[in-house]
Amino acid sequence: MLQLNNVSAGYGAINVLEDVDLSVEEGEVVTIVGGNGAGKTTTLRTISGLVTPNRGEIRFEGQNIAGMASHDIVDLGITMIPEARQLFPDMTVRENLQMGAYRRGAQEGLKQRLEEVVAMFPRIGERLDQRAESLSGGEQQMVAIGRGMMARPRLLMFDEPSLGLAPIIVAQVFEVIERIARTGTTVLIVEQNVYQTLKAADRGYVLENGRVTMADTADALLGNDHVRRAYLGI
């Protein structure tokens, strides 16, 4: 479904990513793990069209999307849920959710999509008229995920969905991600919470200093000595 071939990208003349090769098959849950500053967010921003690659190819369902405008990439079916959620704090939950569907035929089908999202997150449904900033961190993350789902993406990308959340809420967020994956949406997650994300994923990549240093099944990475020492503290 998605393929990055030899992608180098960064900010200005400085490459953060160097020769990144990565693929996601339809229906998979794939994760990119790595420490601070490894280039995980930059990878998602590059796929989303927010950062233009300096070199390489990004193919989504056969089409090269490298250099395409980010709104056109959303229209193709790729949505990113940003780090730290980035809701509109003064807007209601309902308005935040509606923002997720701003591209697709504006009002057409909006009501039905809102109903689908509310069915997925009943707690959010009870808070549709509340201002987003009045919600707990966990609830805000659910709204951010719901907003991403409003675009009916085929590939949903999560940037550190567990950031700043209590462990019990993190577990709920990963349950939701697994539920989304079971409905047929393909998922790509970048995380510093390596254990939890590998538990949820089919396959994973380790990104270090902007380069892919390992690629394997999630189970193999969980059992790998380097991953255990460097990321799991074992």
Ligand code: ATP
């Ligand atoms: P973190 O988990 O800390 O967000 P990350 O793996 O997601 O880490 P990136 O956010 O992709 O890493 O950052 C990789 C490198 O790119 C860092 O050295 C960072 O300072 C740099 N960088 C990120 N955003 C910008 C920007 N807008 N302009 C210049 N440099 C940037």
